[in-house]
Structure formats: structure tokens, C-alpha cells
Amino acid sequence: MKIGISGASGKLGAATIEELGARGGGHQIVAISRSPEKAGGSVEARKGDYDQPDTLADAYAGLDRLVLIPSADLRPGVRGAQFKSAIDAAVKAGVQHIFLLSAAGTREATVPALGESYWTGEQYLIRTAPHWTILRMNYYTQSMIDEIMMSQGQGMLAGLGKDRVAYVSRNDVAAATAGAVLGEGHAGAIYNLTGPEALTGQDIAAIASDALGKPIAFAAISEDQLRGGLGQAGLPDFVLDAIVDIKKTFVEGYFDVLTHDVERLSGRAPVSFRDVLAATKP
Ligand SMILES: NC(=O)c1ccc[n+]([C@@H]2O[C@H](COP(=O)([O-])OP(=O)(O)OC[C@H]3O[C@@H](n4cnc5c(N)ncnc54)[C@H](OP(=O)(O)O)[C@@H]3O)[C@@H](O)[C@H]2O)c1
Numbered sequence: 001m002k003i004g005i006s007g008a009s010g011k012l013g014a015a016t017i018e019e020l021g022a023r024g025g026g027h028q029i030v031a032i033s034r035s036p037e038k039a040g041g042s043v044e045a046r047k048g049d050y051d052q053p054d055t056l057a058d059a060y061a062g063l064d065r066l067v068l069i070p071s072a073d074l075r076p077g078v079r080g081a082q083f084k085s086a087i088d089a090a091v092k093a094g095v096q097h098i099f100l101l102s103a104a105g106t107r108e109a110t111v112p113a114l115g116e117s118y119w120t121g122e123q124y125l126i127r128t129a130p131h132w133t134i135l136r137m138n139y140y141t142q143s144m145i146d147e148i149m150m151s152q153g154q155g156m157l158a159g160l161g162k163d164r165v166a167y168v169s170r171n172d173v174a175a176a177t178a179g180a181v182l183g184e185g186h187a188g189a190i191y192n193l194t195g196p197e198a199l200t201g202q203d204i205a206a207i208a209s210d211a212l213g214k215p216i217a218f219a220a221i222s223e224d225q226l227r228g229g230l231g232q233a234g235l236p237d238f239v240l241d242a243i244v245d246i247k248k249t250f251v252e253g254y255f256d257v258l259t260h261d262v263e264r265l266s267g268r269a270p271v272s273f274r275d276v277l278a279a280t281k282p
Contacts (some may be wrong), residue, residue: 002062004179006048006086007069008039012101014142015174016067017043019266023182030070032059035187050082056089056237066090067099067182070121076112083121087128097131099181101173104138104166104192112238114245115254122190131187133180138168138194139246139255143278148208148277151216157208158229159201161220163250166258168195170229171277183265191261195270198258204273211277223248 003020006029007013020029021043029043036045039136041131048059068086070079083100090098102118109115118136123264125132144167151157173193180186201218208216219228224245230240249255262270 001026001064002028003031004046004060004066005069006032006050006059006064006066007071007076007101008010008045009033009035010069010072012170012174012177013039013069014265015171016177017041019178020140020181023178025182025184026167029079030059030063043093046134050086053085053089055091056086058096060090062085063090063092063095065097066095067146067177067181068121069101070117072185074114076241077116077239079117082201083117084124087121087124095190097133097187098125098129099133099135099177100125100176100243102134103254104136104194104257105249106136106253112241114242115249133186133188134190135173135177135180135188136167136172136192136257138192138257139193139250140173141169141273142280143269144204145277145280148204148216150182152212152214155216156215157201157205157216157218158221158226159218159224159236159249159250160223160244160247161251162200163247163255163270164198164200164253165255166198167255167273168262169271172262172266172270175268176262178267179267186265191265192257192259193262193265194257194259195262196272198256199273207274207277211274223277 031039031045033039034049038046039045046059049055106118109119160208176193205216205218
């Protein structure tokens, strides 16, 4: 089987290629990105830019299965259009089964909401692809750990209220994706890739305090306060909006989804937040 990974130069793409390789089976893996020289390592690498649909025809030629990893482009409306271009190109190239990495809690949304891209991508995939599987990621454990590291100085983690998130390690998302791509019986399924537990802001602060050996508290602040703080960092408006959007979805329960899908697809239990933090801390 010939399997393409679009978004292969990124962290999730690289980890997915590693997981596919570790599972053996003699499959041909094709690493696809705008910068093929950064992708692939020992596997075939091809250029494919979601913003240049003509590059995608060659990138997806001859593939049996394709994993679409979203780009990190947070500009409103961009990722939804990228998903549509990629799905069109894959279907035209004759790819039989497309696996889309989406986000937990995806529901109908319009531009400029961050979730619009995932809703657009999922709906277009379902309508268009011969066979499809959707893998909805919870929030990366590693992204929250980055936030903890940045907040250490102030000793405070901020949220917009009472939140609960089933943080998932990026490596577990990669392992589950590899399991789904190499497995059978996943067509037409929507999976929720979550960690082993749903944690509140207070839980995270307590785990971080323990692991780092210094007190870190969780504080619920207003949207204006969050915007004000982020604004001081000089972030562009669309990045600021995206961060606020994510924090709102935390409180609205989008990421409060707990399943056994990681283990079901990867064959191993997901790693806990505490263990990922222990392995990451400097
Ligand atoms: N669930 C979460 O908590 C969470 C958190 C952060 C991000 N995400 C999403 O998950 C995705 C994967 O995570 P990651 O950690 O692997 O991110 P990453 O390391 O930033 O990788 C992003 C990938 O997108 C590719 N890309 C960017 N623009 C592209 C374009 N126009 N056409 C084709 N490929 C393009 C990049 O490749 P080249 O630049 O080489 O083309 C890279 O391979 C992110 O892009 C983001 O959408 C999820």
C-alpha cells in the first residue's frame, strides 16, 4: 500500500511517519510538505502546498491512502479552503481513503471562528471522498506544557473560567493515526483522540506545581484581561483571536470529551499529562 502524509515536515507528521515505519508491513510511505527537504528522512518526499493546488496533483498521484494534517495557518478562512483544495486534489488523483486530522468538539461554525476550518473540512470530506475517516484531536498536552513553561515566572496559569480538557500527547495522536491508516474497518468513522483523563485548570496547576517544585495557581480572568495580556506580547490580531477562541472552547466544553479511541486504534494506552510533563521538564 502507498500511504501519503500531508504535513509531514511538522511534529505530528514526523511522529506519524515514525509510527507507520515501526509497524512494518512493507508499505511505501510518501512524506508531503511545502519543503520536502525537511520531510521524510528515509522515505520518499514530495512537494505539496495546500495553497497551490497544482502542486497537490503530483503530490497525491498513485497514493492509496492519504493523511491530511492541517497547516498551522490561523488566518480566518484559510485552513478550510486548504482542506477543500487538498480533498479535491486527492479525489481527482484517485486516492481511495482519506484520513482527516480534525479537532475535538467540531460543530457548525463560520469564519472567523477557529473551528470553521475543521467543520468545513469534515463536511467536505464526508460529501466528497470515496472512503474517509475523521480523527478529532483533543488539545495537545505539549501545547499546554509550553504554556506552563511560559507562565512559570508569574506562577499563574490563566483561563476564561471553569474548564475541563482531555489533553492528549501528540505522540499518541500519531500512534492512533498510524493504527487507523494501517487498519481496516475505519471507513466512515469519527474518532476522538483523547488522553486518559479530563483535567481542570486547577488540576493542571496542581500537577505543574508538583512537577516543577514551585507553586503555580490557576486564575479565571475575563476575555478583556486575556486580550490585554496577550496584546502586550505584540501578537497579531488573528493570533490573539485564535488564542481567545481556544480558551473559550475550553470553557464551553469542546475538549471535555473522554474516549478509549487512542488505545483502540494504537493498541496502547495514552500517556498521562503528568508523565508527559515529567519527561519534558528541563
Ligand atoms: N490539537 C492541538 O492542540 C493543536 C495544537 C496546535 C496545533 N494543532 C494543529 O495540528 C497541526 C499539526 O500539528 P504539528 O504540531 O505537527 O504542527 P507543526 O509542527 O507546526 O506542523 C505544521 C505542518 O503544516 C505544514 N504546512 C503549513 N502550511 C502548509 C501549506 N500551505 N501547505 C502544506 N503544508 C503546510 C507544515 O509544513 P511545511 O511548512 O514544510 O510546508 C508542517 O508540516 C497544526 O498545523 C495545527 O493545525 C493542533
